Each structure stands twice: as structure tokens, then as C-alpha cells.
Amino acid sequence: MLLRQIFDPHLAQYAYLVGCQRTGEALLIDPERDIDRYREMAAENDLRITAVAETHIHADFVSGGREFAQDPNVDLYLSAEGGPDWTYQWPAGRPRTHFLKHGDRFMVGNIRVEAVHTPGHTPEHLSYLI
Numbered sequence: 001m002l003l004r005q006i007f008d009p010h011l012a013q014y015a016y017l018v019g020c021q022r023t024g025e026a027l028l029i030d031p032e033r034d035i036d037r038y039r040e041m042a043a044e045n046d047l048r049i050t051a052v053a054e055t056h057i058h059a060d061f062v063s064g065g066r067e068f069a070q071d072p073n074v075d076l077y078l079s080a081e082g083g084p085d086w087t088y089q090w091p092a093g094r095p096r097t098h099f100l101k102h103g104d105r106f107m108v109g110n111i112r113v114e115a116v117h118t119p120g121h122t123p124e125h126l127s128y129l130i
Contacts, residue, residue: 001018001019001020001021001111001130002017002018002019002021002026002045002047003016003017003018003019003130004016004017004041004045006037006038006041008032011032013030013032014030015028015029015030015031015032015038015064016028016029016030017029017038017041017042017045017047017049018108018111018113018130019042019045019047019109020047020108020109020110020111021045021046021047022109022110023109023110024046024047024048024109025047025048025050025051025108025109026042026045026047026048026049026050026051026108026109027049027050027051027052027053027108027111027113028042028049028051028052028053028064028068029052029053029054029055029128030053030054030055030058030063031052031063031064031065031067031068032062032063032064033062033063033064033066033067034064035064035067035068038064049068049074050073050074050075050108051074051075051076051077051106051108052064052065052068052069052074052075052076052077053076053077053078053113053126053128054077054078054079054126055079055125055126055127055128056079056121056122056124056125056126057079057086057088057122057124065078065091066090069090069091069094069097072095072096074096075096075097075098075106076091076094076096076097076098077098077100077106077113077115078091078097078098078099078100079099079100079115079117079124079125079126080099080100080101080124081100081101081102081117081119081123081124081125081126082119082122082123082124082125083123083124085123086122086123086124087124100115100126101115101117102115102116102117102126103115103116111130112130113128113129113130114128114129115127115128115129116128116129
């Protein structure tokens with residue numbers, strides 16, 4: 001398994017690239033809008049981004065999830081927690097969009113990812129157990 005933490009000092013924001021080196025698939029968590037650098041990092045490690053997850057609805061930067069949503073080969077994983085005031089509106093009707101509740105699991109290559117509801121920063125906030 002490959003794990004890379006990607007830091008943006010201007011926003012004090014972290015994204016995470018988690019890759020299964022056996023299958024070449026990768027998960028990107030909390031990407032910023034400029035997605036080219038993530039694709040380049042994945043390619044440099046012989047990976048392709050097949051899944052994007054967000055920990056919460058971002059108000060402090062524009063999420064790259066929307067850009068990755070343009071790719072029909074990318075699965076999106078977003079929170080279904082937090083109640084009606086904290087639901088994602090923009091991906092409505094997009095195929096390969098998965099809304100996660102506490103305990104839901106998905107696979108990226110041979111890596112199992114489990115959603116853990118961790119409200120606090122925002123009511124719908126998720127952490128991911130890898």
C-alpha cells in the first residue's frame with residue numbers, strides 16, 4: 001500500500017493518496033480543485049485514481065471532487081450523515097456516486113476502506129479507516 005499526504009501551505013489543507021500497488025488503483029481523499037498534481041503523483045507511482053472521497057462538505061476551499069466527477073471511471077464517496085441541512089446537492093443523479101453512513105465499506109484494489117462518522121468539525125464529517 002502506498003500512502004502520500006499532500007499539503008497545501010496556503011490553505012493549511014491536506015489531501016491523501018492511498019494506492020494499491022498490486023492493482024494500480026488509488027483513492028484520493030479531500031482533493032483541491034487543481035487535480036492535475038494528484039493525477040501526476042498517481043502516475044509517478046504507477047497508479048490511477050479510481051475513487052475520490054471527501055471527509056466533509058468543504059467551505060474553506062473548492063473541492064476537486066467536482067472535477068473528478070467529470071471522469072466516468074471514478075467512484076465518488078461522500079457522506080450521507082448530518083441530516084437534511086448537511087447533504088451534498090451537486091452530485092445528484094451522477095452514476096458511481098456513493099453516499100456513506102457510519103460503518104459502510106468499500107474497496108480500492110485490495111484496500112478496504114470503512115467510513116466512520118466523526119461529527120464535530122461539521123455534522124456530516126467522516127473519517128476513513130484504512
